[in-house]
Amino acid sequence: MKRSFQHDARQPSLRATALAIAVCIGLAGQVQAQTAPSAPAKSEAKTLDRVAVTGSKIKGVDMESAVPLTSVTRAEIERMGVTSVDDVLRMLAVSGEGMGRMSNNNQNSYANLRNIGSNRTLVLVNGHRWVGGSDNGGVVNLNSIPLGAIERVDVLKDGGSVLYGADAMVGLVNIVLKEDYDGIEGSVRYGTYGKGGAERSLQLAGGYSGDRFSAMLGVQFAEGEGIRNTEYEITSEPPPFGAPHSLLWSNSTPAGRFLLCRTGTALAGGICPTGSQQDPSGVRGRFFTYDEGKTGRDWRPYDSNTDPFNDRGYRDLIVGYKRHSAVGSMKFDIGERMQFKVFAEYMEESMKRPLPPATIDVGTTANAFVIPANSFYNPFGQPIARAQRSLAEGGGRQFASRVLTRVISPSLTGNFELFDRSFDWEVGFMTGTTSQRADALYEISAGRLRNALGPSYQDASGRIVCGTPATPGSAARPGRPAVPAAPATVIPDCVPLNLLGAGSVTPDMLDYLRIPGSDAGFANHFRDNDYFVQISTPNLFGLPAGDVGMAGGFERHTVSARFTPGEALRLGDVVGSASRQASGGGYGTKEVFAEFYVPVLKDLPLVKQLDFSIAGRYSKFDNGVNTFNKKLGVKWKISDDLALRGSYSTGFRYDLNGLNQNDMVSAIALGGSTFDPCTFTTNANNVVTANRYAQLSPKLQAKCRSFGVPAGGYDSRFAPSVISQRNANRELKPERDVFRTLGVLYSPRFIEGLDLSVDYWDVRFRDSIVRPDVQDMLDNCLAHYGDAQRCPETWVVRDAQGAVTYVRNAALNSGAGERYTGYDFRAAYRLNTESWGNFRVEWSNTYLALFQQSAFPPFQSLAGTYSANSAPTRPNWRLRSNLSVGWSLGNWGVQWTTRYYSSLKEQCRFVGTIAVEMCNDLGEPTFADPNGNVANNTYLPFLRGGSANRLGAYAIHDINVSYKTPWLSDGRISGGVRNAFNKQPSVSMTPGLSGSGIGYSPAFGVPDRYYYVEYKQKF
Secondary structure: OOOOOOOOOOHHHHHHHHHHHHHHHHHHHHHHHHHOOOOOHHHHHHHHOOOOOOOOOOOOOOOOOOOOEEEEEHHHHHHHOOOOHHHHHHOOOOEOOOOOOOOOOOOOOOOOEOOOOHHHOEEEEOOEEOOOOOOOOOOOOHHHOOHHHEEEEEEEOOOOHHHHOOOOOOOEEEEEEOOOOOEEEEEEEEEEEOOEEEEEEEEEEEEEEOOOEEEEEEEEEEEEOOEEHHHOHHHOOOOOOOOOHHHHOEOOOOOOEEEEEOOOOOOEOOEOOHHHEEOOOOOEOOOEEOOOOOOOOOOEEOOOOOOOEOOHHHOEEEOOEEEEEEEEEEEEEOOOOEEEEEEEEEEEEEEEEEEOOOEEEEOOOOOOOOEOOOOOOOOOOOOEEEEEEEOHHHOOEEEEEEEEEEEEEEEEEEEEEEOOEEEEEEEEEEEEEEEEEEEEEOOEEHHHHHHHOOOEEEOOOOOEEEEEOOEOOEOOEOOEOOEOOEOOEEOOOOOOOOOOOOOOOOHHHHHHHEOOHHHHOEEEEEEEEEEEEEEEEEEEEEEOOEEEEEEEEEEEEEEEEEEEEOHHHHOOOEOOOOEEOOEEEEEEEEEEEEEEEEEEEEEEOOEEEEEEEEEEEEEEEOOOOEEEEEEEEEEEEEEOOEEEEEEEEEEEEOOHHHHHOOOEEEEEOOEOOEOOOOEEEEOOOOOEEEEOHHHOOHHHHHHHHHOOOOOOOEEHHHOOOEEEEEOOOOOOOOEEEEEEEEEEEEOOOOOOOEEEEEEEEEEEEEOEEEOOOHHHHHHHHHHOOOOOOOOOOOOEEEOOOOOEEEEEOOOEEEOOOOEEEEEEEEEEEEEEOOOOOEEEEEEEEEEEEEEEOOOOOOOOEOOOEEEOOOOOOEEOOOEEEEEEEEEEEOOEEEEEEEEEEOOEEEEOOOOOEOOHHHOOEOOOOOEOOOOOOHHHOEOOOOOOOOOEEEEOOEEEEEEEEEEEOOOOOOEEEEEEEEOOOOOOOOOOOHHHHOOOOOOOOHHHOOOOOEEEEEEEEEO
16 A cells, blocks of 8 residues: 555654754753863853854864865955846856746746756755745745845755755755844845846845844835837747747637537537538538628638737736745753754735736647637627637736745754764754745636627617527418427526627627636645754764864655645636646655764875865655665865865655646647648648658658558648646656766966865756656657656556647656766955955856766757757756856955856757748758758658757857945945846747747846846945
């Protein structure tokens, strides 16, 4: 019998045990303090304030440079001119493409080290876990941590799962908050892009620091305005900018496009068979539409080249927000060797994302009905088989979200002496919740839409009503039975809907169709509890080369998530949205860990110092799964200015979203950016506009035919709608990785202030958790149907003619085995002069040498590509490079930063379509259509020299200037500009077709200069 992912019922007893252990440790320390000889107060203060460096749990041991660690200080953050933790990380070369105001409805921003995935990067606050964001996946929303409360940001570029638990597979971010603050500080800030998007913030903080007690309280108020897509040419059209309308613009236009059902045709499941659909003149498969001001019988043929609708003007490139937060901390010395700490935070964030008008697509699986001939607004005497239309008369829709984050973390810390050894201990817990209430405004009810497009007539009062009029009966006649009279049937409050032509939808019609925002929305609730007990000593016992350090502890970690849909969303009554069912669940772990620092050699020729660090963590999940992870590190200091370092570690993680994904069922139409590889597409003139089947290898074409597809493929224009189901996979296992590093550090004594380092890193995954989209499944299930790690049986279903009718896309464990290797190089130089000021130069680089998606041949590296489909959609830059040059003299300071991104190649997603020539690196065709239709051309596959689009390298320059004010001490004015030369991104095929909705990588940011100014004052 399988055990579900639920919290352990023994959890309270575990907490009690942990607290009992901690109290015993604390009492032992207090007793030792009372019985041992008194030591000088200064020495006691030092031991009480001993700290652990990020990358080790052992307090008081010099672990500097033993691990690849980047620290961003408060002063450096201020010189960046940023407004959030997300912005800080984006400025680092090791950071990949995260999410932010440009990327998603929820406004969450995630850390994504090395671009390997935000769910593989752990975020800590003060060395401990932080509550996950509103997407219920457990990944920390960086916006939930106020920038004004931060002292520094540490980035560990090494596997951290052994010391810090699951998710730190490729590294971690430790955000260290301000402590021992004394005084009052305030700042005001204003920033804006050249075309809008103004941001304003106010921060106030006050603190007191005494001999035994200190406290700090800070509040922040911030808001930002949105920027419409229409402000920039590259975002003003559906991506990629400049593609033919027939492929990428919407066919749901304000005037609509329609097909009639041939008289006498029997409906199948409420839908008119595609072979019986025609325009009013009888042309099979040709849609018709209306010119401005026309309706009824005054129609014309739909032109797929000129009639599609550009809805980009309804969307924002970046979304406006409001964010309010309060952060407080307190420390109290209970005795000379014990201290009580508590930290608490409250944050509220709200936003409204504008969306295009609601769209209607009648006559598909999602809306399986036709507009009958007896609809008052149907003048054709035949059912209207298909009706695609944008309800532009009502303006755009909106997605409104409000997120609350609450965290409290109390702890006891202390130290004691035992057998002439000093020990530090800590016990505490973090509990946090993130709650989201999302309303979908101005959505349309599917049930009411069906009523409004059903039978309707004009009653005796002149009103047009939904229903059928009364019919008189007739007496029996020879050969004909009597027909009884039928009363009128009227649907109360229903308002019949006229879709034929732009402007035909009235406000009364819209009012009837619309759903309350809460009914079409949803609520998310995420809870994270982390209980910890740990002890460490820098001098467990002595060796000839030094003292052995040790740390160990116990951790109980539980997470739970709950999704609650609005009633209309649950019932599938929201037009254009999948039905979504309530879901919830979680998991918990009990974990023990130990770490040892072992100095082996010292003060020998070529061995100034040789140290080893050894760590292990045993984790047992509540469902019975257990794992042991280990880490071995070494630092060999050859001389005072030259050292080597290396590490080997293993890691793991579960995917909460994959385990608890709520059931989402929707109907989609194939074509455009989502397509069956076994198809081609024609327009109303039967001209092929896309031929995916022709692009397949002979082997894959044969597979299409084995599934029942006709030779040559089938036309997606006449394909049935596809049911798409996204749900939980309870069979999901943890994914695992092995992380290796090897580095060199050099600080030449003959050049004071110069530091150089280079690190090689290699991370390999096993049982990788992937979350394929519909297109991934269509591709994978053609080549690998029945493969449990790529396309389990029944995840894609086809009918007798080979057409896809069902797709399931849930998280699964891929046996592919990703591998990433690369190099980090850093050079830093500082020069201080009395006359010319202080200079600093830092050059940081991350080079991706290999990104291998599969552990099986053929081996192909995706480094230098913008990957999609089989890999998560992301830019895999070979080189990210940051160069910062700073100068300060007296009250003035200047910093210039250049951020470089190397070129990329992406698969041309328009191979096999009439838009193929938008790509600039196709190579010579292996087959050219003799009739000149480029949709039938074929090219070498991507990664084999063809079918590519090249995105050029680019560099972005940021400038910051600061001045310490003479009129008040501790005052500072700073300002600057990001993207000073207004660099523009290259047009990309991949992100716009795969989720972000813009024609370039969101990592670039807004294609505009950003100006800012800030004043900060401390009293």
